[in-house]
């Protein structure tokens with residue numbers, strides 16, 4: 001999958017955007033505040049229904065606009081262009097895919113495997129667990145057909161159990177929620193564990209370019225004690241759950257830990273190393289997606305030169321040039337990103353919200 005065409009209006013400061021990106025690599029350059037990040041956000045928004053910077057629609061819609069739209073033509077593997085778009089006014093959202101109105105963002109999201117790297121990406125390692133769970137689940141959503149509905153069933157049962165805890169329902173009425181939670185939790189856990197195992201083997205295969213002979217280790221924590229089954233854990237923690245009004249164990253508490261040569265990546269490695277690690281993890285996620293589906297992913301790399309020395313920049317570009325993906329890179333300086341490793345490329349200049357192709 002790649003974006004063959006992208007247009008948008010009413011999105012942040014973007015005034016004029018109607019481009020035909022290259023299926024391999026695209027460099028977007030321009031001064032501070034010209035609109036580079038905003039351009040990448042339009043692609044991310046189309047694929048996730050939210051920005052990688054904020055969940056608030058009022059932040060991303062242009063302050064003077066009453067509506068915004070993002071429209072794109074997706075190049076599928078079958079040589080067909082699929083129109084896809086989102087239109088948002090201050091009240092409602094309209095999503096269209098291949099000429100049909102669709103009600104769920106997930107139906108559009110599944111068509112658009114978009115991965116973002118940006119100056120805050122190190123938070124995958126250094127921030128809270130939410131982002132790490134989203135990281136695993138993005139991968140599963142795009143490669144495991146059954147994952148999304150199982151995950152939804154789990155969320156629903158968990159919500160109902162938490163509501164029952166808060167309203168102090170009698171212990172015997174929990175049987176029904178617990179059963180649903182346990183059934184779906186075990187499947188989610190198995191899928192996540194397998195996913196991380198596959199990701200680890202890709203990391204082992206490709207890490208040398210970025211980390212020489214250092215060992216990169218991802219460990220997955222399922223969200224409850226590894227020695228006990230969830231039924232036992234829920235039963236044992238029931239009184240505490242009742243006191244606190246929420247369920248303390250389950251896949252919603254899962255997490256990941258990363259180590260570089262035995263050092264905890266969260267607390268004991270440099271910021272540049274954290275960033276490089278996140279680049280490696282996300283790129284391998286894109287590769288895993290490609291291997292599982294035979295489709296390309298779309299990689300957005302906002303401000304690639306930031307916090308990376310020239311050697312690391314080159315190595316990352318080399319790794320990206322070998323991946324089956326459509327890539328969008330932003331940079332303030334046109335010459336700070338060397339695209340010579342790609343046989344073809346396009347460059348776009350952004351100036352006060354107007355994007356133009358440089359030939």
Ligand SMILES: Nc1ncnc2c1ncn2[C@@H]1O[C@H](COP(=O)(O)OP(=O)(O)OP(=O)(O)O)[C@@H](O)[C@H]1O
Pocket residue numbers: 011012013030031032033034035036037038039058059060061062063064303332
């Ligand atoms: N909702 C909005 N309406 C209008 N303008 C906005 C909105 N949100 C952000 N902006 C403005 O859009 C401009 C472009 O922001 P953007 O982050 O895309 O710039 P950039 O080119 O990535 O800059 P930098 O090189 O500093 O990262 C900024 O001046 C920002 O304040």
Ligand SMILES: [Mg+2]
Pocket residue numbers: 036037038302303
């Ligand atoms: Mg920016």
